[in-house]
Amino acid sequence: MQTVGTDIQLPKDLYLEATSRCNLRCKGCILFNGGWEPQRDLSLIELIMICDQLPVLSRVALHGIGEPLLNDELPGMIRYLKDRKASVFLNSNGTLLNERRGNQLLDAGLDELRISLDAASPAGYKAVRNSDEFHRVVANVRAFSKHIKSMHLPCPKLSLWFLGTRENISELPDFVRLAASLGVAEVYLQRLVYFQDDQGYGLAKSEKTLMGSDAAITGWINESHAIAEQSGVRFNAPGFASPFDSLQARTGNPFPWRKCYRPHTLMYITAGGNVLPCCISPFAVSNYGSIILGNVFYRSLSEIWSGSRYRIFREKRQTQTPPECCRGCGTLWSL
Numbered sequence: 001m002q003t004v005g006t007d008i009q010l011p012k013d014l015y016l017e018a019t020s021r022c023n024l025r026c027k028g029c030i031l032f033n034g035g036w037e038p039q040r041d042l043s044l045i046e047l048i049m050i051c052d053q054l055p056v057l058s059r060v061a062l063h064g065i066g067e068p069l070l071n072d073e074l075p076g077m078i079r080y081l082k083d084r085k086a087s088v089f090l091n092s093n094g095t096l097l098n099e100r101r102g103n104q105l106l107d108a109g110l111d112e113l114r115i116s117l118d119a120a121s122p123a124g125y126k127a128v129r130n131s132d133e134f135h136r137v138v139a140n141v142r143a144f145s146k147h148i149k150s151m152h153l154p155c156p157k158l159s160l161w162f163l164g165t166r167e168n169i170s171e172l173p174d175f176v177r178l179a180a181s182l183g184v185a186e187v188y189l190q191r192l193v194y195f196q197d198d199q200g201y202g203l204a205k206s207e208k209t210l211m212g213s214d215a216a217i218t219g220w221i222n223e224s225h226a227i228a229e230q231s232g233v234r235f236n237a238p239g240f241a242s243p244f245d246s247l248q249a250r251t252g253n254p255f256p257w258r259k260c261y262r263p264h265t266l267m268y269i270t271a272g273g274n275v276l277p278c279c280i281s282p283f284a285v286s287n288y289g290s291i292i293l294g295n296v297f298y299r300s301l302s303e304i305w306s307g308s309r310y311r312i313f314r315e316k317r318q319t320q321t322p323p324e325c326c327r328g329c330g331t332l333w334s335l
């Protein structure tokens with residue numbers, strides 16, 4: 001078992017949940033299940049209090065469970081983090097990405113904006129995102145992408161994200177076509193995360209996953225690759241995996257979670273101040289208390305980082321019986 005000392009280097013990467021509020025209730029999201037935490041925004045002062053405890057910041061995500069554009073202090077947060085020389089990115093559902101908010105993100109210096117869309121049609125959007133806002137999001141992305149290009153701006157880098165489930169995978173080829181038509185250069189296929197210790201909710205259920213893909217699913221992924229290549233769109237998956245490999249449950253390694261570096265390199269902090277080991281964990285267990293490693297409103301970051309809860313989590317992750325949240329992780333997709 002790997003021993004973790006109390007002097008483990010503080011993280012340089014943070015996930016900071018700008019808000020736990022959202023204007024959607026997607027069927028694959030914990031908010032569809034009622035959510036884990038009271039709804040609130042992280043304030044700029046709280047963000048500074050957290051970040052000032054870290055001497056070096058490399059990369060900061062300003063998203064978690066919630067829609068970051070709902071937080072009016074978001075531009076100020078981005079500006080503060082850019083002054084700290086961090087690379088700043090966020091996921092958004094894109095419904096609120098109007099001209100004013102788009103300009104605020106550009107002026108603040110956002111490095112990367114990821115739009116979660118999950119569908120290539122209004123019906124597909126409704127099936128996964130539980131909303132009729134498909135056309136609005138597409139129009140927002142089109143206008144924002146056009147504006148970035150017209151200004152010859154190097155950032156933010158823009159991408160479209162597709163949570164792959166058995167409900168929507170047939171739309172993936174058209175999704176890549178849509179990205180090309182919107183001038184978006186990157187598409188990501190994201191694997192469904194669901195409770196490892198419970199039957200789940202909405203679309204977040206084991207039977208909706210694409211894992212162990214059949215011939216039809218493989219065909220849609222291959223077709224999407226071909227369309228991406230023809231249209232100059234990069235077709236990716238999070239982590240180090242190709243889209244197809246990211247859907248594989250296991251990689252020949254019976255204990256893939258041992259290679260996960262997240263509990264050693266980053267902290268995920270919710271709008272309520274709770275520290276979690278990663279952004280996957282809140283979707284992976286029904287026992288939320290089991291993944292809370294401390295709260296930054298009550299203890300310092302370094303106390304939490306070197307505290308007993310983190311130490312036990314890291315040690316357990318090196319065993320054959322890791323924390324429940326890690327059991328659905330594969331090295332290829334989670335890293």
Ligand code: SF4
Binds near residue numbers: 023028031064066092
């Ligand atoms: S997935 Fe994102 S947009 Fe959908 S309900 Fe959850 S936080 Fe909101």
Ligand code: SF4
Binds near residue numbers: 261281329
């Ligand atoms: S849930 Fe997955 S990504 Fe998170 S700490 Fe465990 S193995 Fe790593």
